[in-house]
Amino acid sequence: MTTRRELLQWMGVGGAGLIAAAQTARAQPATDTPPAAAPPPARRAAQGYTPVQTLNGWTLPHRMNGGVKEFHLVAEEVDHEFAPGCRAKCWGYNGTTPGPTIEAVEGDRVRLYVTNRLGEPTTVHWHGIDLPNGMDGIAGLNQPRIEPGETYVYEFTLKQHGTHMYHPHADEMTQMAFGMMGLFIIHPRAGEDVAIDRDYAFLLHNWALHPGTYRPDPSVMQDFDLWTFNSKVFPAIDPIVMRTGERLRIRIGNLSMWNHPIHMHSNPFWVTGSDAGRWPREQWRREVTEIVGVGQMRDLEFVATEPGDWALHCHMAHHTMGPMGHEIPNPTGVDQRGVEEKIRALLPGYMAMGRDGMSEHSSHVAMGMRGPENTLPMMAGEGQFGPIEMGGMFTVVKVRDGQAPGDYRDPGWYRYPEGSVARRVSRDPQFGQPHRRKPYAAVAVPPPDGTDAPVDPPVQEHHHGS
Numbered sequence: 001m002t003t004r005r006e007l008l009q010w011m012g013v014g015g016a017g018l019i020a021a022a023q024t025a026r027a028q029p030a031t032d033t034p035p036a037a038a039p040p041p042a043r044r045a046a047q048g049y050t051p052v053q054t055l056n057g058w059t060l061p062h063r064m065n066g067g068v069k070e071f072h073l074v075a076e077e078v079d080h081e082f083a084p085g086c087r088a089k090c091w092g093y094n095g096t097t098p099g100p101t102i103e104a105v106e107g108d109r110v111r112l113y114v115t116n117r118l119g120e121p122t123t124v125h126w127h128g129i130d131l132p133n134g135m136d137g138i139a140g141l142n143q144p145r146i147e148p149g150e151t152y153v154y155e156f157t158l159k160q161h162g163t164h165m166y167h168p169h170a171d172e173m174t175q176m177a178f179g180m181m182g183l184f185i186i187h188p189r190a191g192e193d194v195a196i197d198r199d200y201a202f203l204l205h206n207w208a209l210h211p212g213t214y215r216p217d218p219s220v221m222q223d224f225d226l227w228t229f230n231s232k233v234f235p236a237i238d239p240i241v242m243r244t245g246e247r248l249r250i251r252i253g254n255l256s257m258w259n260h261p262i263h264m265h266s267n268p269f270w271v272t273g274s275d276a277g278r279w280p281r282e283q284w285r286r287e288v289t290e291i292v293g294v295g296q297m298r299d300l301e302f303v304a305t306e307p308g309d310w311a312l313h314c315h316m317a318h319h320t321m322g323p324m325g326h327e328i329p330n331p332t333g334v335d336q337r338g339v340e341e342k343i344r345a346l347l348p349g350y351m352a353m354g355r356d357g358m359s360e361h362s363s364h365v366a367m368g369m370r371g372p373e374n375t376l377p378m379m380a381g382e383g384q385f386g387p388i389e390m391g392g393m394f395t396v397v398k399v400r401d402g403q404a405p406g407d408y409r410d411p412g413w414y415r416y417p418e419g420s421v422a423r424r425v426s427r428d429p430q431f432g433q434p435h436r437r438k439p440y441a442a443v444a445v446p447p448p449d450g451t452d453a454p455v456d457p458p459v460q461e462h463h464h465g466s
């Protein structure tokens with residue numbers, strides 16, 4: 001139901017604010033709340049919402065037809081690049097994986113055409129959307145399958161707002177493993193009382209694209225090779241860009257086969273919504289990590305107070321890495337000299353690593369060492385201070401004092417004010433008198449003079465407070 005207040009404000013009638021204020025005053029019981037604590041005035045958006053920025057993606061244009069918003073999805077094979085050096089034949093919609101974002105407003109009547117250009121049947125399920133049962137898209141249960149070459153139409157009225165998804169519900173295991181999914185964003189008809197300055201959205205996914213192959217393997221259940229935001233891996237994932245003091249919303253959906261604890265650096269965010277729309281404010285939670293479960297959506301809101309380059313990533317350490325072997329013996333602490341030459345005779349280009357940790361992999365990458373065909377390094381990304389050593393679900397939130405409102409262009413790396421970066425104070429492993437318990441002497445620490453001979457640091461006496 002449209003209230004008189006909303007109607008007046010949509011129409012932009014002069015003086016409507018005064019009428020609305022008078023009506024509100026009559027409708028609400030008097031409270032002791034001082035005016036300063038009252039929420040900011042509601043922003044009446046109607047169709048004037050802040051458009052969602054689909055990370056590395058796009059929004060599907062629609063056309064109006066007799067008051068109905070018409071969209072047309074095409075299920076088809078796509079040639080997709082995860083990052084330079086790694087591409088595959090994937091499946092998606094309208095030429096991309098994920099498919100384009102569908103964006104509409106609560107109360108809209110939508111008509112969605114779906115053309116199947118795959119070699120097998122498909123359907124589309126509108127995930128989280130409150131609609132008539134016959135529009136829910138489950139092959140066999142709610143509708144016949146859309147056969148290759150056929151076009152079906154779905155039509156319903158959007159009764160809610162929130163962050164939703166669409167994906168096939170026919171041969172789901174294969175079609176989703178190949179990248180068929182997209183975002184479906186419904187903005188609230190009456191706007192939002194806490195206004196958003198920037199609204200980003202992405203989907204979490206995983207892919208079994210084995211090195212040297214060009215088709216994702218749909219039968220893999222756990223040991224995936226690629227972990228993606230909107231089907232891209234770092235450093236090919238776009239940064240999230242904002243101005244200091246702005247309010248950001250990040251809408252995250254998960255159609256992968258794992259739960260992902262999404263962690264954002266800088267000050268804590270609020271979890272403010274889900275498939276069910278923006279939650280009442282009493283339910284907002286302050287977090288620094290939020291698990292986005294399989295099949296779930298989460299909206300995170302963040303007010304930037306500190307400029308800089310802030311990491312945003314999944315906190316499962318393997319999910320911020322590129323492809324790796326999962327069943328190799330543990331090389332940590334193993335001196336592989338001698339063995340390395342023998343293996344290289346069998347496997348040209350083999351390079352032993354991992355004795356002191358995996359970090360040297362990033363320097364191999366920086367040296368331009370080539371891995372197998374059509375795959376990506378486990379660690380990648382070069383920042384202004386050196387290797388970032390990430391690879392999968394990782395991107396950077398770039399907060400800048402000077403970023404103009406509405407400017408989404410990448411401002412480059414942050415320019416740190418002088419003296420504001422952690423710095424080296426010594427190259428001597430014996431530096432200082434730190435409290436240590438039972439130091440373990442076997443780890444070789446390079447000596448400060450730069451010679452090659454490993455030196456075992458002497459076992460130090462240690463003291464600790466009683």
Ligand SMILES: [Cu+2]
Pocket residue numbers: 258259260261314315316319393
């Ligand atoms: Cu994860």
